[in-house]
Amino acid sequence: MRELAMGRRAMERAVAAVAWAGTLLVVAAFGALLGELLVRGAGELSWRYLVEAPRDAGRSGGVGGIVVATGVLVALALAGAVPLALLAALFLDEAGAAQAGRARRRLAAALRRVLDVVGSVPSIVFGLFGNALFCRAFGWGESLLAGGATLACMMVPLLTIAFDEALQRAPAAERAAAAACAFSRAATLRHVVLPHAWPLLLAGAVLAVARALAETAALLFTSGYVDRMPTSLLDSARSLSVHVWDLALNVAGGEARACSAALLLLLLVVAIEAAARGALAWLRRRAGR
16 A cells, blocks of 8 residues: 555656646747747837838838737627627527426537537638638628638637636526526526626637737638728738738748737737736626625
8 A cells, every 4th residue: 555655646746747847848938939029029119110001011110000900800800709609608508508408408519519620620711711701702802801700700619618618607506596586597697697707708708819819821811911001891901910920921031020010919918818807807896706
């Protein structure tokens, strides 16, 4: 028994050492990447860089129109994806409940498996799909509207899975108590389910926004890569991620500006995450938690 216990402790120490090594490796890789971006790109960041139009294929000037296009793309994607994902998650929550019929529970389980598969589809496939449907069949061409709709299609499976997990956080005892008090489904959702679901709902939305900000392949086929200020939703425009790709691979001498745009993209993700944390803290204070 003593030898068995010693063997278990040795195994636990080995697993902990591997976990720490993996964590340190990830931190070191991210630190090296962040250091490279700061050294090569931080010097270009300024207010003028944020508001001026790019010049000389992006080698000079700023990213004013590109930042606007990125914001419009993300806003369009969220406006299309969040309502659909929330409705789908509500259906899955109701259909997968213990009191639901066996057929509905099986349907909910099958839909969850489909969402897992669709959520893992490569983004370039979504880009080809968006190009065929939105750009050609709908006649939108390479535009902000087509890019936003394609991003929404990419975000719906991820958001639905996150929202479904969030809605399941409500304790079954509280749901049963609400039903015993003759609460309607809407009242149960508002007073029982959502207070427990807010943290994961916001986390899912932030992850979806981060993926939308980082997306490149799908937008190359749908929103295009024109670097001027968009004036209409049917204008072709490039996102920050596409701008980074273009400067790094297609523009001679554009590596420093690519690092600047990548650093700005990283700062936007951090700012969105901080805003989500602030919103969650405000919601918790309001709910008295």
